[in-house]
Amino acid sequence: MEKELSKLMGFRPEIKVVDATLRDGGLVNDFYFTDEFVKELYQTNVKAGVDYMEFGYKASKELFDVNKFGKWKFCDDDHIREITGDNNSPLKIAVMADVGRCDFRKDIQEKSNSPIDLIRVACYLHQIPAAVEMIEDAKSKGYEVSCNIMAVSNAQEADLKIALETIAKSPADILYIVDSYGSIYPEQMARLADIFLNIAAKYSKQVGIHAHDNQKLAFANTIECCGDGVNYLDATYASMGRGAGNCSIENLIGFLKNPKFNIYPVIKFLEEQMAPLKEQCKWGYDWQYLLTGILNQHPRTAIAYTKDNRKDITNFYKEITSES
Amino acid sequence: MEKELSKLMGFRPEIKVVDATLRDGGLVNDFYFTDEFVKELYQTNVKAGVDYMEFGYKASKELFDVNKFGKWKFCDDDHIREITGDNNSPLKIAVMADVGRCDFRKDIQEKSNSPIDLIRVACYLHQIPAAVEMIEDAKSKGYEVSCNIMAVSNAQEADLKIALETIAKSPADILYIVDSYGSIYPEQMARLADIFLNIAAKYSKQVGIHAHDNQKLAFANTIECCGDGVNYLDATYASMGRGAGNCSIENLIGFLKNPKFNIYPVIKFLEEQMAPLKEQCKWGYDWQYLLTGILNQHPRTAIAYTKDNRKDITNFYKEITSES
Structure with missing residues (x-):
């Protein structure tokens, strides 16, 4: 497979940056972000040219005690609206919904009534049928939908291909590679991207990458995928995310050549919001x-x-x- | 160019790990390492299967005040011997000599009188003729010799090729890619490796990589090169090195498949020696x-x-x- 990276001295306008700070970062601080932080994050994403902002989870209020988590574990539409107003910006809004941990029929409204644009359905390989049910529900309500297959480093290649064919036949728009354990090396990532991209191409789907930084490879794996043709790139400010964290958005925006991306607001947000947050809670490579x-x-x-x-x-x- | 990484599920016995902790790390603490630290480092390298240990610089005592730096800036042969004794181990000993900052005729002895195995001649692109003079001197004294071309990210490709041809015609054994600014992305690194490897192959030389972690790509760039056919891989414990530091040896040893490499002594050294050192001085990605x-x-x-x-x-x- 021929790398497309060289072509980025021009750029590929299809590339989308997805800020996952509140969602993956929320796993670090139980989603207790201040409203000021979230508002600044939203404004920063708009200024930086970020394409999607993931606000958190649509977690089941039956399964999880709302008093034990910040509101972004549940992402009520009204809470999002308090931040975004009518969201008069090109920035799209995403939430994650875990298979088996979301009352999606009740908690996910019709798109026409919701500020959310993209529902990211997260599942393990053995949950594909349940994921398809959620994908169909979200699609019928009018959303863009992704399917994020977690712990892909543990999947047998044959199983993975069957799962991908199944999801690719569903109405999902984007198939996501998720390196939950941060164990994948770039060359292995290139092989995985190839598998995802081939099946995605057959069904006119997009592919995304969500990397973890356990081996300090989150950024390297993300740009490896990018060079291979993956268009949806997850990142977080200061790598904030569970455990070793994610691909940092400052690395990624510094790399991408599309002039719509601006690094200055990113740097400002790092200084004003992320540096103080880093004093309060712990994440990142170690x-x-x-x-x-x-x-x-x-x-x-x-x-x-x-x-x-x-x-x-x-x-x-x-x-x-x-x-x- | 076809990646060789896949073949590493077997392994390439030609791969050499070069520990540069004292030399690049010395730039962080002015080479003031305790003897205990250096002895433990030496023992750890032997146990971990590391191939070369770089002790520091052979810096000019005319240019630099010996009272203002620890002894590893000067690497007197006797000081090395105090650590290694007769070095009855497969671990080879390296020092770096900078063009223009080393009295090499005086300070580098005949190999037969010295514990050193490898002289690493470091230069910028415009210093190639002076580097060749040093390479010839070291080779005539009986050493293995590498030429480490710094700041390669600033080189014009045409200039670089001329420089590499010149060095390849000299008696140097190894041509080193040095990403001094940590600015090179893996795909660019693959292109550089290709240039180096083609010229090296023509003259039966080896190629090495010394990466910096400014963009958290030191490890990624090192294994990119490794997959491309580069055999000499620099790394340091806990990434210790100037500024953002280097490829960490714990990442690298965790990656390499040759059973001669052992990660356990590396982990032990991290806990016992690197963790306390990290409290005293500052380096690493930021x-x-x-x-x-x-x-x-x-x-x-x-x-x-x-x-x-x-x-x-x-x-x-x-x-x-x-x-x-």
């Missing part, structure tokens, strides 16, 4: 995440290690490689 | 380095910003993009 990434493990052990302020990385390595 | 990297500028402004503990990244961006 040794414990590298180790779970290398081992292709879920980062939950590394997140617990971080939360406990542990420094005994040698013991941690023994724990996560023990056979008991 | 926004100021990202910005000089994106702009393909020397990181000296970002290093000064870091030293001054500045947090006004917005002003910094204005400064480095101002035309005055």
Whole structure:
């Protein structure tokens, strides 16, 4: 497969930057962002030329206690409207809905009544039929829809292809590669992108990438995908996201050549909002995440290690490689 | 060019890992490492299967005040011997000698009298004739010799090819790509590697890569090169190195498949030696380095910003993009 990156000294106008700061970053602070932060983030995204802003999850209020999380875990349409007003901007609004953790029939309104543009349906490979049901529901209500297949590094290639064919036959618009464990190397990412892009092309779908920074490869994997033809690129301010975090939007905007993207508002937001936030909560690349990434493990052990302020990385390595 | 990475599920035994912690890291702490640190580093490298350990510079004692730097800026043979004894190990010993900043005729002994195996001659593109003189001197004394061409991101391709032909005709064994500004993206790195590898193949030379982490791409660029056929891979513990630092050896050892490499001693050294060192001095990826990297500028402004503990990244961006 021929890289398209060289062509970016021009640029590919189809490329969309998706800011996932509130959603993936919300996993760090239980979605307790101040309204000021969210308003500034929205304004910054508009100024920076970002294409989508993901506000958070549409999580089930049956399953999750609304008193134990900030409002962006639930993303009521009214809360979004308080930030965006009528959203007179080219910035589109996204939310994520997890298979099995969302009362989508009740909580997702008709698009005509909602400020949301894109519903991102997140699922594991074994949940594809349930994902298709949600995709069909969201599409029938009038939304753009993506299907974000998590933990793709653990998928058998044959299973993945069957799943992708199934989703590609559904009304979903975008198929997302999600490197949940941050364990994928760029060349492997190129092979995955190839699989996704081939099936997507057959059904006229788009492909997206959501990377994690366990091995400091989130940005590298994102631009690898970009060069391969993936158009939807997830990123977050200061890499804020669960565990090792994501591809940073400052890296990505600094890389993309489309003049609609502006790095200055991004830098300003980093200084004014992200630097103080970094004092309050912890995320980002560190040794414990590298180790779970290398081992292709879920980062939950590394997140617990971080939360406990542990420094005994040698013991941690023994724990996560023990056979008991 | 076809990537070789896939073949690494086997591995390429020609791949050499070069630990540059003392040399590039010495630029962070003026080479004031404790003897205990250096001894532990040496032992760790032996256990981890690292191929070369760079001890520091052979800097001119005329140009630099020996009282203002730790001993690894000068790398007297006797000081190396105090660490390595007779070095009864497969680990080879390297030092760097900068063109114009080294009294090489006087300070570099005959190999038969020295613990050093590899002399790394560092130069800018306009210093090639002086580099060749040093290469010839070191080779005639019996050493392996590399030529490390710095700031390659600023080179015109035509100039670079002439320089590489000149060095390839010299007795140097290894031609090194040095991304001094951390500004090169993996696809550009692949193109550079191609240029280096083609000329190297013609003259039966090896190629090396020394990356910087300004855009969090040091590891990605290193494994890009590795996949392209570059065999000498520089890395440092915890990425320790000037400014944004280098490709981390923990990432690299975690990636390489040759069973001679062991990550456990690396992790142990991180906990016991690098974690305390990180409390004392500052290096590594941060926004100021990202910005000089994106702009393909020397990181000296970002290093000064870091030293001054500045947090006004917005002003910094204005400064480095101002035309005055």
